[in-house]
Amino acid sequence: MHVLGLIRVVLHLFQGLATCAFVFPLIDAxxxxxxxKRWSAKLVSVxxxxxHIDHTPDVQPASRALIVSNHVSWLDIFVINSLEPCRFVAKSDIRDWPLIGWLCAKTGTIFISRGKLRDVRRIYQGLVASLHAGERVAFFPEGTTAAQGQVLPFHANLFEAAIEAQVPIQPYAIRYVDAHGxxxxxADFIGDMSFVQSMLTVLKAGGMTARLSLLAPIETAAGSHRRELAxxxxxxxxxxxxxxVAASDAMPEPNFSRSSRVSGIAGSRPE
Structure with a gap:
């Protein structure tokens, strides 16, 4: 059965390639x-x-915000995009993933190379510009995937973009559960597991539910500190x-002045 599922996934990926190549140039943003949104919803379905979206009546997806979430799997991006599309920040090696990497690039993903200061500055400036333009930008501040049941410490550097753009930060919490909750x-995508291995594991599982909890936005203001927001x-x-289980020890953060805070992003590992 998972072989049929794999065929359906591959066909859907090629449909996405065709849409990006031939339809996107003809339509507006x-x-x-x-x-x-439709393509992502179909991908997680196949x-x-x-x-399943969990939220209180007074909490809705913010139309202009920096979205942050815990990170379990490559599936997270598409689960979130099936609700409201975001422009994601991702590590540069995702660009090399079969089919998915090209699709991510064509749908506006911002790729970042770890440890390259010039690249990080460019990414930061792009994030602020996107937020100023009214886009929803998302990243995973843990910097890597973690096994379910654990939330790793957050890197705080990219939270600075929300302060500069004066937009709220909206946290999302995501988990994948079986029929018994x-x-x-x-769903765990950890260790040395490859993208293809993870996809096959998901298909062999025979179904699961992604529960996405929308949490109350965190307001930013002049004088806010990224570490406190993180x-x-x-x-x-x-x-x-x-x-x-929350790993509560904060990631060490350099003490940057306002004028040099962008340089501090080089230490982060957003994904």
Missing amino acids: AGRQRCI CGITV RLHPA DAAHDAIATALPDS
């Missing part, structure tokens, strides 16, 4: 966003995943995930 281990987002996400 709003049309591209609608295509991304992977056997049902998406237990965390599903097949800690607030981390605490909100860890609290929203049942049975999670």
Whole structure:
């Protein structure tokens, strides 16, 4: 059965390639966003995943915000995009993933090379410009995937973009569960597992539910500090995930002045 599922996924990926190559040049930004939302929803569906959105009536997806989430799997991007498309920040090696890497590039993903100061400055400036333009930008401040039930410390550097653009930070909490509501281990994308191995594991699982919790936006203001914002987002996400264990020790942050804070982003590992 998972062989049939793999065929369906590959066909859907090629449909996405065709859409990016031949349809995107003919439609406006709003049309591209609608295509991304529909395509992402279909991808998680053909992977056997049902998406369930958890939120209180007074919490909705912010139309202009920096979105941050815990990071479980490559699936996270598409689960979030099936709700409201975002422009994601991702590590540069994702660009080399089969099919998915090209699709991510064509849908506006911002790739970042770890440890390259000039690249990080360029990314930071692009983030601020995108937020000023009213886009929803998203990244995973843990900097890597973590096994479900654990929330790693957050890198705080890219939170500075929300302060400069004067937009709120909206935390999302994501988990993948089985029919009994237990965390599903097949979703974990950790260690030396490759993208293809992870996809096959998900398809063999025979279905699961992605529960995406939308949490109250965290307002930013002049004088806000990125470390405090990162800690607030981390605490909100860890609290929203049942049975999670938060790694509470903050990642060490250099003490930058306002004029030099962009340089500090080089130490982060956004994904």
